[in-house]
Amino acid sequence: MxxxxxxxxxxxxxxxxxxxxxxxxxxxxxxxxxxxxxxxxxxxxxxxxxxxxxxxxxxGLVNGHTHAHGGLGRGAVDDVALEGFLAASPAINGQRGLDDLALSATLTGVELLKKGCTALFDMTTQFPLPTTEGLHAVAGAYMRLGIRAVVSPMLADRTLYQAYPELLSSLPEPLRAGAAALKATLPDACLAAVDAAARDWPFDRSRVRPGIAPTIPLHCSDEFMLGCARLAQAHDLPMQTHLAESKMQAVFGEQRYGKSLVAHLAELGLLSPRLSTAHSIWISDDDIDRLAAAGVTAIHNPLSNLRLGSGIAPVRRMLERGLRVGVGSDGANTSDTQNLFEATRLAAFLSRVMTPDEDRWINAAEALRMATEGSAHALGWGDRIGRIxxxxxxxxxxxxxxxxxxxxxxxxxxxxxxxxxxxxxxxxxxxxxxxxxxxxxLTIDEAQLRRDAQAAADRLDALNTEGRHLAQAMRPWVSAFCCGIGRTPFHVHGGRPLDG
Ligand SMILES: [Zn+2]
CATH class of the missing domain: 2.30.40.10 (Urease, subunit C, domain 1)
Incomplete structure (x- = not known):
């Protein structure tokens, strides 16, 4: 104004x-x-x-981590753990055109605005490859809606089965051959698209800015992560990754790198105030210290952490050790809502099952600060939003x-x-x-939006039928693998008992 x-x-x-x-x-x-x-x-x-x-x-509440593509994926995700969801996500997010990308972002933004959220970090996906047009379509949707946003393409140069060859070998044929044949995104094409989109960004960057998101460290080669970091530096992009969201990530992270995921990211020089780490559940006190010393912001996503059975982030320990914490809703496909009031309440209440010590519970003021000032730093706007x-x-x-x-x-x-x-x-x-x-x-016809969303969902579900059948066939094997890892002893406690 x-x-x-x-x-x-x-x-x-x-x-x-x-x-x-x-x-x-x-x-x-x-x-x-x-x-x-x-x-x-x-x-x-x-x-x-x-x-x-x-x-x-x-x-205005600030959503430190969500996924625009989740808007059109509502109700599509079964009762599965994270990796089961990832195995099914091509069938949920596939076949989308530019209009679908913008529509999904609008659905996400509308719920956020109606629930008192004025800014979001959107880790957005375009399957199979991000494009300049796709990123601009999502950003344009937020501009029209009038919500502040970071539009940050979710990137990887490995498939789920390349990230976890052990999972691949656990599959029977012909599922194994099918999973092995899946192609990861070509890293150079991926980075080139983000580079072009950020260079020729046609929107007011104080309202909707580009970001970058190597999605999960194990799904990205070191060279690819470093390529993302170079782009972040060159274009002043906030950067985000999913960090130790599942026990599987933490366990295999240590196996691959011979050290924790955080120690590995530190060794690559990726920890900085530019970086935010979504979830950050299965991390040790040493990891927290490393993140805090580097000025990273951790984003707590209690809704999806519970929905996917991922665990509970050690938020009090983070705050005690000086790590900045924000709150996110995560995507509407894995948390079913973009209601940051609910995520904030869970941030406060979940801390109470972690310890009987009332002094260490997250109080209301702390929770509200996390959902405003804390998240604002992840968007790179810590000095502009999140406070009156x-x-x-x-x-x-x-x-x-x-x-x-x-x-x-x-x-x-x-x-x-x-x-x-x-x-x-x-x-x-x-x-x-x-x-x-x-x-x-005020900025959209909500009745029309509803009609458009239902028509798009019906069309996309029909187009993705084959992928959905494949995901259903894969599900028991992926679930069994995840469950096995879930029961494996591990030295970091992710807030989840071995069996409940
Ligand atoms: Zn996420």
């Missing part, structure tokens, strides 16, 4: 750890210019105003305090983190522009 705007009379959460104060927010050219006592802004009566009476005003403070972007969410969870009102942040499910989201502003008004997204 251009010019000035006054958001007046709201109960403003400027610091998650302190009691919110009734205040006016003066916004200029999309940024917060001043926070003043109610009625004390002294601005001209001609300045447009938003009445925030009976509203809790919080910084002068100089920060006016990315704001107004929550209706008449909703039952706020009645009576005693401790707004606690009531928010422990109780909010998005039902109280009244208005959402991005850079001072209202994009959600009384729960309705």
């Amino acid at each position: 251009k010019g000035r705007l006054l958001v007046e009379g709201g109960l403003v959460v400027a610091d998650a750890a302190s009691a919110p104060q009734a205040a006016d927010l003066l916004i200029e050219d999309g940024r917060i210019l001043a926070i003043t006592e109610r009625g004390a802004s002294g601005v001209d009566a001609a300045v447009p105003r938003i009445d925030a009476t009976d509203r809790l005003v919080i910084p 403070a002068p100089g920060f972007e006016a990315d704001l969410v107004l929550l209706d305090l008449a909703q039952p969870i706020y009645v009576p009102l005693r401790h707004p942040v606690r009531q928010l983190v422990h109780g909010e499910n998005g039902a109280a989201v009244d208005r959402v502003l991005v850079a001072g522009d209202v994009v959600v008004d009384r729960g309705r997204v």
Whole structure:
């Protein structure tokens, strides 16, 4: 937005750890210019105003890790562990055209906005190969929607079966031959597409910027990871990888590299403030120390971690050892929702099954900080979003305090983190522009979006029938392999008992 705007009379959460104060927010050219006592802004009566009476005003939530392609994949993933999901993902994400990529991103963005999230790190995929057009289609969808985003292609130069030859050999014929014949993306073509997309980025980078995401270290050769890092450096791209999300990754990581995944990434020189690590479950205290010392941000994704049975990240230990932590929803295909309020509540509550020591539980203020300031660093915007403070972007969410969870009102942040499910989201502003008004997204026709999504899902499901049958045939073998690794003793505890 251009010019000035006054958001007046709201109960403003400027610091998650302190009691919110009734205040006016003066916004200029999309940024917060001043926070003043109610009625004390002294601005001209001609300045447009938003009445925030009976509203809790919080910084827009920041989603540190999701996948745009999950939007069109809702409901397609069975009760499987991570590797079972990855084995099936070509059948879920295949055959998509540019319109499908944009549609899936729009579906993801719409749910995020409606649930109070104003920015996301999208680790996005285009099967079989990322293209400049595909990345621009996704970015264009976010621009039209009015949500802030990092569009970060999910890259690998190895297939699942090249990453885990042991899994391949566990398959019977003819499944083994079929899996062995799968081709990984050609690394040079992949990096060239990202290079071109980032070089000729046609969008305002302060709103939607390019990123890069070597998806899982074991799925990427060292040379490929280094190629990604070079591009990140050259184009100033935030970089993200899935780190030790599953026990399988951690176990085979040590076997391959003779050291932990984190130690290996450190040796390659990949740990830096530019990097964020999604999940980070099966990591030791030494790993946490390495990540913290390098200024990495870990992204906690409790929804999908539970859905896929991956484990529970050691979030308290991360915070105690100085590692910055953000919160992500992960894709709508493996967490079934983009509701960051729910992910934030789980971040708080899951810490309580890790220890009986109440002082080490994640409290409401810590959880809210992670879902705002913490995630913002993963997007490379730690100094611009995630806080209500002068100089920060006016990315704001107004929550209706008449909703039952706020009645009576005693401790707004606690009531928010422990109780909010998005039902109280009244208005959402991005850079001072209202994009959600009384729960309705203003930038899109939601009824049309629903029709388009159903038509695309029906068409894609028909096109992917063969792939789905192959994935179903593969499933018992992949499950048996994962289960075997899951029961193998390992020196790092990923928050999951061996058998429950
Ligand atoms: Zn993910």
